[in-house]
Amino acid sequence: MSEDKYREEEDKTQLLIRTAHCEMPNLAKIVNCLITDGADALPEKCHMLPGIPVEPMLANPTKGVSEILTRFEDLEFTSEYKYDGERAQVHLMDNGTMRIYSRNLENNTSKYPDVIDKIRQCFSPEVKNFIIDAEAVAYDIEAKRILPFQVLSTRKRKNVENGDEVKVQVQLFAFDLLYLNDKPYVTKPFHTRRAALHKHFTPQEGSLAFATSMDANSVDEIQAFLDKSIEDSCEGLMIKTLYQDATYEIANRSKKWLKLKKDYIEDGGLGDSFDLVVIGAWYGQGKRTGWYAAYLLACYNEDEEEYQAICKVGTGMTNEFLKDSNEFFAKHLSESGKKAYYRTTESSKPDVWFEPVQVWEIKAADLSISPAYLAGVGEVHPTKGISLRFPRVLRIRDDKKPDEATSSSRIAEMYSAQPLVQQNGPPRR
């Protein structure tokens, strides 16, 4: 066999195995098939089947609408709302059993008996089996409004009884169809899968909706749709090719979709950014062993003249930044440990405390009510403070003194300005 021919065969075998593993993530079965029947038998013996979870398609972040146009060039694509919930892969098996799997292929069926009951009303009897891809989102049925991720996460996770009163209602936002009536759809282009999804399923208020989408491809239209998605309490957009390079074949490329969130956009400083004081650090793991690897950050409360911890940060730093910061803060250790004017809880106590000497600009996706941090305590909640979701370092702000850091009142204001807080009010209790 020639060198080229050998490589080709090797690539083919690898793709067969990868595909089988995505569609039937069961190594024992795959190895067994390889031993007894060979790789060529994999498509027949280890293929997608309702009841068995499938590796979900993921998305790459993009920094703006222009990057989307560059990446997809002349391909036609669609934009969809990116809902802030939990990935839900919904299966119907031949025997009528339904299952729901998470993004990491965990069986979440016992978490969602109510959702499964409701979804049964959303397809007709000629639908014998399927796998659909959806986002499970906390939902206020009376107000017909999406609720925050933080609400969804308070749902019970195990042994939710069907008769139980479920405190957090969930609506599914379906966006893809991977299998229907004994036929895999993953090799079909997205426009076909989406059309079949819309044809065979019927949305019902409070149970099932289709992800809001828009097919136009101009910069202005996408930008407007992104703005609208934020107003409508979503995280941003998912961008997906419709015709070419539009299959759901994870083995080829697991991140074929793009995602666009407001906080990714560098240009113009869109998205929330904060100027925060570094007041402590933790030692790291693995390649960061022996280094200050995560830093405790605080905002400034002007009334109390104190620094209130708001979050940790350990990403967004280059190796050079990490090294420089280690050298710098080693010179600014607090001899007395925690300062009297540092407001923190026991649960967010760093390995070392620093003097308040440097301000970092931090980017985040959202602000949340926190059990662990005390930023703005008393301003939106009597005993809890505010923290940041997905914090990362942007840069050092040497032009700002520590007491010029973002104020706690500004933090509280930004918390309250979030669309979901505006619509639903501050959390109770």
Added chain:
DNA sequence: CTTGACTGCCC
């Protein structure tokens, strides 16, 4: 029985 630390899984 209650509390708090820890784990595993969501993002």
Added chain:
DNA sequence: ATTCTGC
């Protein structure tokens, strides 16, 4: 989740 880095 986000980000950086080595391949």
Added chain:
DNA sequence: GCAGAATGGGCAGTCAAG
């Protein structure tokens, strides 16, 4: 461009201590 390895907040669930 991708995979791997660092790192984030926060929840229910678990289990041992009090």
